[in-house]
Amino acid sequence: MPEAMQKQKLLIVEDDVGLQRQYRWNFETYEVFVAGTRAEALEILRAEMPKVVTLDLGLPPDPDGTSEGFATLEEILRLTPDAKVIVASGHGARESALRAIAIGAYDFYQKPVDADELGFIVRRAFHVQALEAENRVLADQRQSASLKGIITGSQQMMKVCEMIERVAPADVAVMLLGASGTGKELLARAVHDLSPRRGKSFVAINCAAIPENLLESELFGYEKGAFTGAIKQTLGKIEMAEGGTLFLDEIGDIPFPLQVKLLRFLQERVIERIGGRREIPVDVRIVCATHQDLERLITENRFREDLFYRLSEITIDIPALKERDGDPTLVAQHFLNKFSQEHTRNLKGFSADALTAITAHAWPGNVRELENKVKRAVIMAEGTRVTAIDLGLDKFGEPVILNLKQVREEADRRALKNALASADGNISQAAKLLGISRPTFYDLLKQHNIQI
Numbered sequence: 001m002p003e004a005m006q007k008q009k010l011l012i013v014e015d016d017v018g019l020q021r022q023y024r025w026n027f028e029t030y031e032v033f034v035a036g037t038r039a040e041a042l043e044i045l046r047a048e049m050p051k052v053v054t055l056d057l058g059l060p061p062d063p064d065g066t067s068e069g070f071a072t073l074e075e076i077l078r079l080t081p082d083a084k085v086i087v088a089s090g091h092g093a094r095e096s097a098l099r100a101i102a103i104g105a106y107d108f109y110q111k112p113v114d115a116d117e118l119g120f121i122v123r124r125a126f127h128v129q130a131l132e133a134e135n136r137v138l139a140d141q142r143q144s145a146s147l148k149g150i151i152t153g154s155q156q157m158m159k160v161c162e163m164i165e166r167v168a169p170a171d172v173a174v175m176l177l178g179a180s181g182t183g184k185e186l187l188a189r190a191v192h193d194l195s196p197r198r199g200k201s202f203v204a205i206n207c208a209a210i211p212e213n214l215l216e217s218e219l220f221g222y223e224k225g226a227f228t229g230a231i232k233q234t235l236g237k238i239e240m241a242e243g244g245t246l247f248l249d250e251i252g253d254i255p256f257p258l259q260v261k262l263l264r265f266l267q268e269r270v271i272e273r274i275g276g277r278r279e280i281p282v283d284v285r286i287v288c289a290t291h292q293d294l295e296r297l298i299t300e301n302r303f304r305e306d307l308f309y310r311l312s313e314i315t316i317d318i319p320a321l322k323e324r325d326g327d328p329t330l331v332a333q334h335f336l337n338k339f340s341q342e343h344t345r346n347l348k349g350f351s352a353d354a355l356t357a358i359t360a361h362a363w364p365g366n367v368r369e370l371e372n373k374v375k376r377a378v379i380m381a382e383g384t385r386v387t388a389i390d391l392g393l394d395k396f397g398e399p400v401i402l403n404l405k406q407v408r409e410e411a412d413r414r415a416l417k418n419a420l421a422s423a424d425g426n427i428s429q430a431a432k433l434l435g436i437s438r439p440t441f442y443d444l445l446k447q448h449n450i451q452i
Ligand SMILES: Nc1ncnc2c1ncn2[C@@H]1O[C@H](COP(=O)(O)OP(=O)(O)OP(=O)(O)O)[C@@H](O)[C@H]1O
Pocket: 149, 150, 151, 152, 178, 179, 180, 181, 182, 183, 184, 185, 186, 187, 249, 291, 331, 367, 368, 371
């Protein structure tokens, strides 16, 4: 049978014969294996490697307790760490279920079995398992590619990488256009590393981060005594990059008068230090980047057109993270592995709600935002998997409320709504429940925009 038509393998660990029958019937669309004991479960696991397992914690010889169930869970996870194990908890056994999650179970459901609910959990488990497996493959593929440190599985970004590989060996000026945090500096380094200049200096300067009056001396350097405070001769970034690559980040922020001087350097390939009288030849390759619309700045007379053409012999557009198909989860997985190692945290991956949130979030700060969020989550996570809350997101990918004022407002809003519900919409009664006057209650409703 072709692989695509093969049924997915589901292992059910359950000692109740009646329930075993029910499960077989519920899960007709899967290839179901049933085990009544730990030994049977492990034997099937070794032979069939099912991707999803449902596990009743009450197994013989301890059918009324959980000791055998937990021992089985631990062995399953040791044998197949990528399998998704869903544990069944009896009434009042929520604590056991939570403990199972902490050990590494994927999810839990409450007995008696609700076929629809369990069906949904199992389907989602297969989906998450497949996504994670795909991400691992893609991550491995891209890690081995020649663009060191750039993780992507998306067509959009692969095209960018191919273009970088093609232009890097030619000694042309490259302009990288993309929003903040999209990896412009990383790609500029890739241009350098794949060029004959690798091994020489790569010097980066962020033109937006340096005050206008200092930018000139940062770029061109100065002679001793050129101005008050110039106590010794100092080389500028352009000279420091001799033989290598100069990366001018946020080129759109370079002040107009300095643009003239930069243009002159690009035309003549010589610089003069501030206060110097001698022309110094410098051989550097220029890579620049901006998140601004330079063509608009040109029409507004804020950016010189001749400089633009000198800098943009090749222009590369870098897509935002959100526009890279599949990349948010793939790159998140990469950062999770990286930071787990760095912080010696034994995290198994993301929870299902975290993956949903990562896919839904808009990522305005792009890869840098993702990197920061995952780093924080790795440090903060309490369970074995990083959840949406650990990432500071809700399950719809919206940032969760974090500041105290918003937390209080949310609490007020909830109290007002609860009181209204309990009082059946009667304002006087609701106000009494909260121990406040009717006008105050009314004011609060208005303040929180709550319609009655
Ligand atoms: N595709 C990627 N794979 C892995 N890490 C990435 C990727 N893109 C960016 N990063 C990481 O994200 C962070 C931000 O990237 P970088 O500084 O290159 O972005 P930028 O576009 O230059 O940002 P800015 O415009 O704000 O200066 C860095 O830590 C970088 O290593």
